[in-house]
Amino acid sequence: MSQFWSDIVHKLTPYTPGEQPKLANLVKLNTNENPYGPSPKVITALKAEAADTLRLYPDPNSDMLKSVIAKTHSAYGIHSNQVFVGNGSDEVLAHVFQALLKHDLPLLFPDISYSFYPVYCGLYDIEFQTVALNSQFEIQIDDYVVPNGGIIFPNPNAPTGVPLPLVDIERLLKANTQSVVVIDEAYVDFGTESALGLINTYPNLLVSHTLSKARSLAGLRVGYTIGHPDLIEALMRVKDSFNSYPIDRFASAGAIAAMQDIDYFYETCNKVIATRELLVRDLIDLGFSALPSGANFIFAKHSKQKGEVLTAQLRKQGIIVRHFKKPERISDYLRITIGTNEESALLVDALHRILIKSI
Amino acid sequence: MSQFWSDIVHKLTPYTPGEQPKLANLVKLNTNENPYGPSPKVITALKAEAADTLRLYPDPNSDMLKSVIAKTHSAYGIHSNQVFVGNGSDEVLAHVFQALLKHDLPLLFPDISYSFYPVYCGLYDIEFQTVALNSQFEIQIDDYVVPNGGIIFPNPNAPTGVPLPLVDIERLLKANTQSVVVIDEAYVDFGTESALGLINTYPNLLVSHTLSKARSLAGLRVGYTIGHPDLIEALMRVKDSFNSYPIDRFASAGAIAAMQDIDYFYETCNKVIATRELLVRDLIDLGFSALPSGANFIFAKHSKQKGEVLTAQLRKQGIIVRHFKKPERISDYLRITIGTNEESALLVDALHRILIKSI
Structure with missing residues (x-):
């Protein structure tokens, strides 16, 4: 104090x-x-970065990394201009909260969920309202179909691990077109359906991923989110008003190699x-x-x-x-x-x- | 839009x-x-980090790095609890603006200075007022002795490179005790006097450094600021509401080795x-x-x-x-x-x- x-x-x-x-x-x-x-190919790529070039700034826009991420998800029709990267998905989410989730109506998220969400709301003075999971700890889509300033939840949810079927997410997107819906897919690769296939249909959908879990790189700090270029532009504006170079040379090289070793x-x-x-x-x-x-x-x-x-x-x-x-x-x-x-x-x-x- | x-x-x-x-x-x-x-010792330390341990999160508090930074500046009587680290000094400054420079009175900085300062003010809705350099492009301390919500300038100034003598900085601190004074010493090691020796006298002084310039690590993204533990606490609160793990394993290891190779x-x-x-x-x-x-x-x-x-x-x-x-x-x-x-x-x-x- x-x-x-x-x-x-x-x-x-x-x-x-x-x-x-x-x-x-x-x-x-x-x-x-x-x-x-991480993959042996990641280790090789990282060793090569320990070089004289560390004296130089990294690419402020992480263009190569974005293009590799887009390519990894090309089956969903994702392009580079739909990708935003950050220093771990926590930084990505922080920018999402500030850039896209602060409105007059309250942000909605589950009462039992990632406990960083209310913290971000505190940091950016965002009004929020929690929505109770049902007795089986499931997200009930109908409870989110009310006026709101945005919706965010992890899928699978944390800390419960309970997955929400993709049909429910699409039902939510059909019913909620006037605010941003963020599906935080940090753990999606362990058996949950991804919403990435809905990105090109719903311009208010953001799907965020991390390299800390399924790609074994918690120590490297890289996360990303994918959505309509208009949403990505808001994130870039905030990022470029916060830190020009959030992704260091190791984070970039390691993340590229990890995304490529499918x-x-x-x-x-x-x-x-x-x-x-x-x-x-x-x-x-x-x-x-x-x-x-x-x-x-x-x-x-x-x-x-x-x-x-x-x-x-x-x-x-x-x-x-x-x-x-x-x-x-x-x-x-x-x-x-x-x-x-x-x-x-x-x-x-x-x-x-x-x-x-x-x- | x-x-x-x-x-x-x-x-x-x-x-x-x-x-x-x-x-x-x-x-x-x-x-x-x-x-x-960077130093060959830095390269060696970085190569050792390209390992299986990347699957694990880094230390969220970067304790070892803080302790090495404090030790590097121990001639000034700096301790670990006076050190805050971030993903480049731009991230450090972003947190400084949000945590310590948003008040009813306007923040002051030179009209010709680091052009990121007004951008941070935009991001956090901070009122500011620029103070003109004199005709020799020098900071005139007397112009800052007015009611204010904080003062920040680089020393040496950017993009001019003009250094301000330490006696002037101390004169400012004596005259301005009611708001935070940030001396942004990104370039100090190339022949400008550091204000670190004033930290233990003035509880409203923050001095920020980067490893991007004199320590040849622009590609690694590490910066830090030093000040009274109360100021550091404000920064930690903001950091822990933004991103728990901003310093990845490479950034930490490389920065430690760089600080040690005096x-x-x-x-x-x-x-x-x-x-x-x-x-x-x-x-x-x-x-x-x-x-x-x-x-x-x-x-x-x-x-x-x-x-x-x-x-x-x-x-x-x-x-x-x-x-x-x-x-x-x-x-x-x-x-x-x-x-x-x-x-x-x-x-x-x-x-x-x-x-x-x-x-």
Whole structure:
């Protein structure tokens, strides 16, 4: 608290990311990172960037990266001028909130969702209204068909992992043509239908992706969003009023190589999905119920033991999962990132020991 | 222009950075990059980051980098909790504008200065007032001793390169205790006195630095600002409401190695300064006058030939310098980045040919 702070700072409640522990040897299943490293082609491309050319600014517009992203999604008819890139999808979303979601009517998002959304609203003084998920933690499209200043939700949703079918998203877009609809597809590659195929039909649709999850590059910070060139222009105006060069030379080169290695991408996603299915089965055997997941994490609660207790007990055994105290109705859930099969086995063993002792 | 844009977007006039040409073999003296690449120790550190660990998020607080920056400036009594880091000093400044410079009274900065300042004011709806430099393009401290919502200027100033003595900055701080004073020291290492030694005396002082210039890492995007922990807290609140992980693993590792290699840093700066002094002498021989420079660029005008014409003629010969059409009283100047001695020789030869033909 200081007389020197701008007014807005006093009111901010910043986002708290999952813990990034500085201890080694922990089984880290708390921030939805990929258990598999990036493609060997990415590593090669990154090594080549460690050179004298670092003295020079990167391309302020990241043209080559945008063109590779467009090409990756060319089956959906995406072109470069429909792509906006940023320093992680969190930066992309920040610009989206400021550039496209601040209007007289309130922005709508689910009551249980990515907890950064209300934080952005605080930063840009955006009015918002949350919309309750139903009792199965599903987004109910009909609840969003009310006057609004924009709509945003993740698909699959976070932290639940529950996917929304594409037909529902199209139903929403048909009913809501007067404000921007953002589908945050950070986890879409682990078994959820993408809305990218709707971009060329709905000029108010933005679909955002990240390279932090399915492309194993959380440490590199690259995200992007795709939409009508008019929406992209708004984002470019904000970006060019904020930071001319958000994408450094490594981020650009690594992201390009990662988008191009499609085989590695599918192989990694399929391994994660297979591990998820095995882990769900094992957790059910241990007395958990899990929400359907289209993500690289599962959201599960035990029939008898509290989420907070399990999280603390697992931590003692060197395994970190994520637990949300609020809102109340998710406080018994654990959000468990899918690791390798070996990490799943360690988790299941640890839970087995904890549950035998405590029940 | 679109119904979907937030109001602020319609009003933005984004910053235009200097051209980043995609042609090779140009003599690029337009964006104040260092002609010497980063330290070999930086290259080694960066190569080591191209690894499996890229699947993991970086440290959201960049603790190790902050600690190394504090240590580099420990002669000034700087500690880690006085350091804020960002994705280039442009991002750092963006957060500074939003977190600390938006008040009822107008922000003050020079009429001729870094042209990103009014852009940030547009982005965050900050009222500002420019203060004219004197006829020698110098900042006149007395003109800033009026009620204000904050003061910011580069030292040395941009695009003039003119340094302000430290005694003047301290005089300003003594007279102005009720608002934040930001000294933007992007170019300070090329012969200007730093205000870092005043940080522990004036709780309203912020001093910002970049690794893009003296540390040869424009391609890596790291900047930082130093000030009282209360000011840093405001910046952290904004940063954590914008992007949890702005510094990727390469940016962190490269910046740490660059800050630590002090010998290489001094050697590079001294070479640039020596080249600058030779170039100033050569330009004077060609009929130019140059403002005194404490930066890695010089601001010079020819007695007979227009800045715009010279810039265009140089471009034809494969040499890019920067020219500003506005404001009027700098429209005859060229802003010339200091390159190697060889690049200076090419520039001088080209100017010689152009001037002989045209005068």
